[in-house]
Amino acid sequence: MRIAASISGRGPALTVALVLLAMSGALHAQSSSPSLSPELEERLARASAKADAIAQRAGRVADINAIRNLQRIFGYYVDEAQWDQVADLFAENATLEIAGYGVFVGKPSIRRYLLSLTGGRVGLTYGQLNNHFQLSPVITLSADGTRAKGRWRVLMQTAERYEDESGGNWGSGVYENEYVKEDGVWKIQKLQLFVRFYVPYRDGWTRADSRATLRYGRSGVRPDRPTTFADYAPYPARYVAPFHFEHPVRSGYRAGPPPASAAGDTAAARAGSLAELEARVRALELEVQRLQAHDQIERLQSMYGYYADKNMQDATSALFAEDATLEILGRGVFVGLDRIYEYMRRLGAPAPGSLFNHMQLQPVVHVDPDGNGASVRSRLFVMFAAQNRAAQWGEGVYENRFIRENGVWKYRNLLGFQTFYTNYEDGWAKKASPIFAPFPGYPPDQPQSVAYDPYPAVFVPPYHYRNPVTGR
Amino acid sequence: MQISRRALFLAGLALSGAAAAAEPIVTDNRVITDDRRLAILEAKLASLQKQVELLEDVKAIERLQQAYGYYISEGMGEEAADLFSDSPTASIELGLQGVYVGKERIRAFLTHESNRLKDGEIREAPIMQGVIHVAPDGRTAKARWRTLVMGGMHGEDGTWAEGPFENEYVKEDGVWKLSKVHWYVSMIGSYDEGWHRKPLPAPGPLADLPPDRPPSEEYQPYPAFYLPPYHYAHPITGQPVVWE
Numbered sequence: 001m002r003i004a005a006s007i008s009g010r011g012p013a014l015t016v017a018l019v020l021l022a023m024s025g026a027l028h029a030q031s032s033s034p035s036l037s038p039e040l041e042e043r044l045a046r047a048s049a050k051a052d053a054i055a056q057r058a059g060r061v062a063d064i065n066a067i068r069n070l071q072r073i074f075g076y077y078v079d080e081a082q083w084d085q086v087a088d089l090f091a092e093n094a095t096l097e098i099a100g101y102g103v104f105v106g107k108p109s110i111r112r113y114l115l116s117l118t119g120g121r122v123g124l125t126y127g128q129l130n131n132h133f134q135l136s137p138v139i140t141l142s143a144d145g146t147r148a149k150g151r152w153r154v155l156m157q158t159a160e161r162y163e164d165e166s167g168g169n170w171g172s173g174v175y176e177n178e179y180v181k182e183d184g185v186w187k188i189q190k191l192q193l194f195v196r197f198y199v200p201y202r203d204g205w206t207r208a209d210s211r212a213t214l215r216y217g218r219s220g221v222r223p224d225r226p227t228t229f230a231d232y233a234p235y236p237a238r239y240v241a242p243f244h245f246e247h248p249v250r251s252g253y254r255a256g257p258p259p260a261s262a263a264g265d266t267a268a269a270r271a272g273s274l275a276e277l278e279a280r281v282r283a284l285e286l287e288v289q290r291l292q293a294h295d296q297i298e299r300l301q302s303m304y305g306y307y308a309d310k311n312m313q314d315a316t317s318a319l320f321a322e323d324a325t326l327e328i329l330g331r332g333v334f335v336g337l338d339r340i341y342e343y344m345r346r347l348g349a350p351a352p353g354s355l356f357n358h359m360q361l362q363p364v365v366h367v368d369p370d371g372n373g374a375s376v377r378s379r380l381f382v383m384f385a386a387q388n389r390a391a392q393w394g395e396g397v398y399e400n401r402f403i404r405e406n407g408v409w410k411y412r413n414l415l416g417f418q419t420f421y422t423n424y425e426d427g428w429a430k431k432a433s434p435i436f437a438p439f440p441g442y443p444p445d446q447p448q449s450v451a452y453d454p455y456p457a458v459f460v461p462p463y464h465y466r467n468p469v470t471g472r
Numbered sequence: 473m474q475i476s477r478r479a480l481f482l483a484g485l486a487l488s489g490a491a492a493a494a495e496p497i498v499t500d501n502r503v504i505t506d507d508r509r510l511a512i513l514e515a516k517l518a519s520l521q522k523q524v525e526l527l528e529d530v531k532a533i534e535r536l537q538q539a540y541g542y543y544i545s546e547g548m549g550e551e552a553a554d555l556f557s558d559s560p561t562a563s564i565e566l567g568l569q570g571v572y573v574g575k576e577r578i579r580a581f582l583t584h585e586s587n588r589l590k591d592g593e594i595r596e597a598p599i600m601q602g603v604i605h606v607a608p609d610g611r612t613a614k615a616r617w618r619t620l621v622m623g624g625m626h627g628e629d630g631t632w633a634e635g636p637f638e639n640e641y642v643k644e645d646g647v648w649k650l651s652k653v654h655w656y657v658s659m660i661g662s663y664d665e666g667w668h669r670k671p672l673p674a675p676g677p678l679a680d681l682p683p684d685r686p687p688s689e690e691y692q693p694y695p696a697f698y699l700p701p702y703h704y705a706h707p708i709t710g711q712p713v714v715w716e
Contacts, residue, residue, distance in 0.1 A: 036506055043510055050517045054524055061527045135598045138538045139531075151542065153598045172596045172622060174542075196596065204663040205594060205622060206630040236592045236626035240546050248536050249555050254646045255532030256525070274509055281516050288523050295530050295604075296707075302601045303707060306616060306636065310699050315706055315713040350715065353695040355659060355667065357634060359618065360601050383620075383634065383659075383667075388695055391668035408708055424666040 036274070044274060051280050056145075057257050058284065061291050064139050065365070066186045067148050067179050070468060072364045074188065075134035075154075076377060076397070080460045081118045087111035088470045091180050091187040099194045099232040099241070100214065102223020109224055116219035127162030127456045129428060131395060131419070133379060134362050140245050143258040147189070148179040149244040156198065157395060159429035162456035167201030167427020171216060174241040187469055193217070194241035195234060201427035210234045290367045296409045297374050297402050298363055304411070305360035313344035321403055321410040328416040329396070329436035332444025339445060346439065355385035366465055373412070374402045375464040380416060391424035397461045417461040418454040432456060522610070529606045532648045533613050533641050540650065541599035541619065547589030549582035557642050557649040567635075567657035567674045567693075570683025577684060584681050592626035599637075605704055612651070613641040614703040619655070630663030631672065635693070636700050656700035657693045671695055 036044060070089065077085040087110050090096070096110045097103040104113045115122070124130060133155040140149045156171030178190035198216035199208035213234035233239050246253070272280075300319060307315040317340050320326070326334045326343060334343045350356075359381040367374045382394030401413040421433040432455050438444055452459040466472060536555060543552040556562045556575050564578045565571040572581040581587065589595060597619045604615040617637040624630035640652035657674045661667025674693050677683050691698035699715040706713050 040506055040510060043514070047510065047513050047517055050521070054517065054520050057524045057528065061524065061531060064531050135600055136538050136541055138535050138542070140535075151538075153596075155598065170622075196594075204624075204630040206624040206626050206628055206663065235594055238589070238591070240548075243542070245535075245539070247551055247554060248532075248539050249647060249649050252645075252647050253532065253535070255528035255648065256646065274506060274513075277513055278509070281513055281520070284520055285516070288520055288527070291527050292523065295527065299603050299605075300707060302603045302616070303704075305601055306603070306618075306702065307713065310697075310715065312699075312713055312715070318706060318709050350697045350699075352697050354697070355694055357658075359620070385668040385694070388668055391666045410708060424668065 044277065048272065048277055048280075051277060051284060053257065055280075055284055055287075058287050058291060060141055060145055060258070062287075063141055063145055063148065063181070063186070065291070065294055066468075067139050067150060068137055069364050069366075070179065070186050070188070071137065071150060071152055071175075071177065072134045072362045072377075073465070073468060075132050075362060076364070076463070078132045079130055081122065081124045081128070081130055082460070083111065083114035083118070083122050085467050085472070086114055088467055088472065089188050090191075091182065091189050094188055095190050097190075097192045097228060098217040098223075099192060099229045100227050100234070101217060102227050103225040104221075105224040113219065113221045113223075116221040117217070123460075124458045126458060127159060127164075127429075128458075129157060129159040129168065129420070129455055131157040133157075133381070138245055141258075145258070146181045148181075148186075150177045150179065151175065151241075151244060152177065154193070157428065159456075162429060163431070164429040165202065166429060168429030169198055169200055170205065171198040171213075172196050172205070173198075176241055176244050185469055192228075192241075194229070194232060194239070196239075197235045201429065205235060210237065286371055290371045293367045293371055293374060293404065293409065294365050297365055297367070297376060300402065300409055300411070301360045301363055301376060301378055301400070305358045308358035309356055311348060311350040311354075311356055313347060313349075314341065317341040317344045319411050320414075321405060321412050324411055325413045325415075327414065327444075327449060329418040330438070330448050331436060332438050332448050333446035335445040346442065351387075353385065353388040355383055355391070357383040359383075364465065372404045374409075376400045376402065377461075377464060382421070392421055393424065393428065394421040395419045395428075399461060399464055415449070417450075417452070417459070420455040428455060525610055526606050526608075529610055529613065529643070529648065530604050533604050533606070533615060534602060536641070536648050536650065537602070537615065537617060537639065538599055540653070541597050545595055545597045547587070547593075547595065549584075549587055550579065553579035553582045555650045556653075557644060557651045559642065559651060562649075562651050564653045565683075565688060566653070566655045568676050568687050570677040570687055571685040573684040580681060581678075581683075584678060586675075586678060590625070594622065594624060594626070594630075596622040603704065611643050613643075613648075615639050615641070616703060624663065629665075631660060632663060632667055633660045634658050638700060638703055654688070656689075656691075656698070658698070658700075659694035661694070667694060 074089050087107060090107050090110055092107050095103050095105050104110045134152055135155060136153040138151040152175040154173050159168040173193055173195035176192045177188060179186050180189040195213055195216045197205040198213045199205050304316060304319055320337055320340050322337050326340045334340055361379040361381055363376050363378040365376050378398045380396040380398060384392040396419045397417045399415045402409050403412040418435055420428040422428040422431060435454050540552055540555050556578050558575055560574050562575055563571050563573045564581060572578050599617050599619055601618050602615055606613040621633040635656045635658035637655050641648050642651040659667050660672040660674055662670035671694050702713055705711060
């Protein structure tokens with residue numbers, strides 16, 4: 001009966017896990033000895049308590065990953081002005097504050113404010129850009145694991161219209177946020193944004209005054225409360241957004257379990273049978289393997305960028321599986337490792353005067369339930385230079401797939417969407433490149449898989465995930 | 473009936489997945505005693521505990537490195553220096569400025585006039601794109617990161633600066649600390665004209681606070697090409713990645 005209820009009410013991953021636990025418990029119970037010696041009973045109780053403690057610690061690592069994903073997912077929705085999706089990431093009684101402007105209280109107020117940023121509608125219109133990179137997390141979990149705080153950086157690239165002489169805007173700032181776990185789902189409880197500068201591309205941060213920055217986030221909807229940070233002032237004034245965390249070394253921050261761990265108390269009550277513990281350990285092994293996969297895949301993405309930066313074309317190619325596919329911008333799809341090597345080698349060897357920086361940022365990582373595959377959305381931020389004569393900025397979004405082959409993670413599908421490429425002298429809002437077509441004389445194996453126009457047109461690269469709070 | 477058949481099917485899938493993922497546990501007590509079954513579990517739990525500690529270490533190191541970035545961005549040199557180990561071999565080397573060894577020398581460098589934030593100065597230094605490797609014993613770690621610094625004085629030309637870190641860490645009494653910060657300067661350039669038209673030279677050693685050792689590698693930033701060495705072998709081929 002419990003199995004049936006689980007199947008009807010929950011997602012497939014949880015169902016599999018529950019069924020696995022129930023089935024293996026039942027099977028093994030039949031083959032277990034009727035009773036253990038007192039010595040073995042004691043060892044079993046100790047092992048069971050240890051399993052509880054490990055599960056709790058693994059759960060805290062998973063919580064940090066979930067919060068990193070949540071804030072990064074927030075950023076990708078903000079990029080596209082998908083305000084319904086953004087608002088749904090907040091808890092019911094959450095607050096959103098723009099330092100120096102004010103506080104919006106409760107989900108309906110937050111939603112109304114966000115919509116007002118694009119004239120009451122969801123989504124961008126032609127010529128608008130709203131990139132909000134989410135970078136540099138410092139996450140601090142509460143001892144009981146139900147709340148958390150996070151400091152993040154935001155780097156903004158925005159535009160109000162195309163063919164704008166200003167070139168668009170650069171912005172930089174810091175978030176100090178709070179999160180809450182409700183029914184196992186992390187949500188934003190408090191968002192506080194401290195903008196340091198928000199300035200026209202043409203002028204840069206050093207030549208713009210603070211009035212430019214104070215335009216950020218202003219709309220016709222008034223905040224519910226005045227700002228909490230009366231002394232906030234943007235650059236060129238000196239203002240340090242308050243840190244939620246203590247100095248990690250002076251305070252002796254430990255990576256390990258929370259100081260007031262309750263695992264010891266609950267253990268005795270849940271000692272269970274040997275067969276039950278075997279099932280729990282198996283489940284724990286899978287959980288730990290999936291957490292390791294999460295880190296390995298983040299590393300792999302970063303390594304890709306560091307090899308691409310320096311035109312290490314063979315090293316980049318060797319990150320792919322034998323049957324992988326590669327699709328970048330509008331160049332079409334290249335199939336198989338040999339073709340990927342060819343493609344990469346066409347990009348050329350390193351040369352003085354050239355710069356090929358491929359920054360890999362803001363990964364949203366989801367490891368498959370079986371731990372053998374993973375999907376990642378991430379951001380590409382490019383700085384080019386060629387022969388000391390031309391420089392470019394580029395920005396885009398990846399939706400990549402990874403597989404584990406004989407225990408080693410590899411790229412299975414790399415799909416890079418173009419948001420913009422622009423000459424340094426122009427800025428994206430003044431002039432951006434059309435989509436990069438296939439290399440002349442070097443056709444792909446398959447045409448571009450998703451047809452789209454990059455900025456200034458509006459295009460939302462498809463997400464591999466649903467909203468983590470609503471499932472929408 | 474439909475549901476229970478589906479449940480059996482799913483359980484079969486799940487069991488086969490688990491069997492592929494981990495070493496099988498023999499549970500037939502005609503073959504294996506309860507004592508042996510428990511010993512296997514105890515060994516597995518000891519291994520799992522180690523693995524979870526290493527996962528926690530990765531998170532703590534990310535947190536430590538990001539704190540460094542926030543302190544540097546705010547001109548908080550004392551705070552940045554206190555992220556380092558007390559070990560006499562702890563060191564910092566930024567760009568071509570040479571190596572400072574030991575915490576007090578690191579502190580002297582990070583609080584030197586040239587590293588303070590003056591009125592009207594800005595230094596936004598996001599730390600990004602980590603490749604963290606914790607040693608199997610969980611006592612030391614290495615990581616590559618990068619920063620793209622937005623700098624300058626208000627009213628003057630701004631600057632871009634970009635390059636990777638190859639840093640090292642040590643865990644002392646359960647607390648992760650920096651043991652080596654080494655930032656390679658790949659590019660410094662003018663905001664107004666761009667790095668391609670006006671690359672700027674990287675600052676050398678400070679005249680009034682000479683480093684303890686000269687720069688550990690000879691190179692120049694853009695427009696020259698230099699490959700800052702990776703602390704890791706290629707993750708799939710296992711070979712070092714170098715440029716000759």
